[in-house]
Amino acid sequence: MPAKEYGVFLPIANGGWMLSTTAPHPEATYAWNKRAALHAEAIGLDFIMSMAKWRGFGGSTDHWGRSLESMTMMAALAEATSRVKIWATVHTNVHNPAIAAKMFTTLQDISGGRAGMNIVNGAYAGEFEQYGEWDPRLSHEDRYRMTDLWTEAVTRLWTEDSVTMHTPYFDLVDCESRPHPVSRPTIINAGKSEDARRFQATYADGAFLGAATLDDMRVLSADVHGRAKANGRVCKTYSMLTVVQDETDELAAKKVKEWGAGLDREALTHMRRTWGVPEDQARAWAEGADGEAAFQTAYVAGSARTVTDHIEYIVREADLDGLMLIFPEYDKDMLLFGETVLPALRDRDERAV
Numbered sequence: 001m002p003a004k005e006y007g008v009f010l011p012i013a014n015g016g017w018m019l020s021t022t023a024p025h026p027e028a029t030y031a032w033n034k035r036a037a038l039h040a041e042a043i044g045l046d047f048i049m050s051m052a053k054w055r056g057f058g059g060s061t062d063h064w065g066r067s068l069e070s071m072t073m074m075a076a077l078a079e080a081t082s083r084v085k086i087w088a089t090v091h092t093n094v095h096n097p098a099i100a101a102k103m104f105t106t107l108q109d110i111s112g113g114r115a116g117m118n119i120v121n122g123a124y125a126g127e128f129e130q131y132g133e134w135d136p137r138l139s140h141e142d143r144y145r146m147t148d149l150w151t152e153a154v155t156r157l158w159t160e161d162s163v164t165m166h167t168p169y170f171d172l173v174d175c176e177s178r179p180h181p182v183s184r185p186t187i188i189n190a191g192k193s194e195d196a197r198r199f200q201a202t203y204a205d206g207a208f209l210g211a212a213t214l215d216d217m218r219v220l221s222a223d224v225h226g227r228a229k230a231n232g233r234v235c236k237t238y239s240m241l242t243v244v245q246d247e248t249d250e251l252a253a254k255k256v257k258e259w260g261a262g263l264d265r266e267a268l269t270h271m272r273r274t275w276g277v278p279e280d281q282a283r284a285w286a287e288g289a290d291g292e293a294a295f296q297t298a299y300v301a302g303s304a305r306t307v308t309d310h311i312e313y314i315v316r317e318a319d320l321d322g323l324m325l326i327f328p329e330y331d332k333d334m335l336l337f338g339e340t341v342l343p344a345l346r347d348r349d350e351r352a353v
Contacts, residue, residue, distance in 0.1 A: 043338025260291020
């Protein structure tokens with residue numbers, strides 16, 4: 001059994017992953033993200049990852065209204081670090097595959113082979129309508145068909161001297177992209193739909209999955225593992241978890257309550273609308289939501305022992321290869337996690353192996 005991998009989801013957009021006026025509020029600055037990356041390197045995490053976000057959700061917190069660009073920021077962090085994997089995000093409906101291939105070849109060179117490409121095919125129309133890069137005629141299935149062809153183009157450009165492809169979405173004519181990367185950047189994708197899991201098993205080295213229950217997560221993880229194996233490949237599976245840690249379970253629970261009390265219901269309403277929920281339904285849901293809705297992912301709250309036990313349990317029970325972690329208080333929480341929880345997880349992994 002290989003050791004589990006743990007990384008951090010960087011706060012590339014203001015507010016991080018808390019929709020709350022009373023929670024810690026990281027800013028969308030390079031300084032914030034560099035500190036988080038250096039903490040990740042110092043405490044022994046395996047990777048750092050940043051999303052790509054082009055429009056926020058408003059509300060009293062202006063949630064994600066300010067954000068940095070993923071690939072350029074991660075190139076800087078590749079220079080600032082020496083060990084952690086560097087996973088940046090690209091949208092297939094925004095970047096031509098020839099441009100993306102060259103950019104990630106460059107990131108792979110800067111990072112000394114640590115680069116990863118998180119491929120997203122566009123999900124929230126409002127982000128892309130504002131600058132004319134959203135085609136409403138494309139269905140979910142169409143977008144994944146585009147992403148299949150886009151990824152095929154990128155991977156061919158990384159290995160072939162010339163690529164010609166004619167597709168409904170882009171054209172390459174005697175297209176060159178040299179130098180080729182010495183080793184192929186890692187390919188990542190997030191999604192749990194049938195199309196997403198097929199794509200992950202065919203092209204990706206890592207899949208980020210989400211589910212309502214551990215049983216559902218186990219089924220999804222096994223499905224991706226099995227499909228990849230049938231293709232003669234390996235695709236690792238991950239999920240996301242927010243960590244609220246303190247000296248005792250009671251103190252951690254107090255943080256959860258305090259942060260939940262400041263739930264930004266307006267931003268939550270806008271977020272639901274981007275998911276396709278009608279305005280009246282999104283607003284009614286947000287008005288009736290409890291404080292836990294301030295957390296954008298599943299979370300664990302407790303002492304070091306509680307956090308360690310919970311992480312070990314969900315990774316084992318859901319058959320995951322690792323987790324991407326979110327820390328509301330990036331400086332304080334990451335260092336505390338690195339001193340207390342991560343060594344215990346590594347020790348348990350080593351004994352399990």
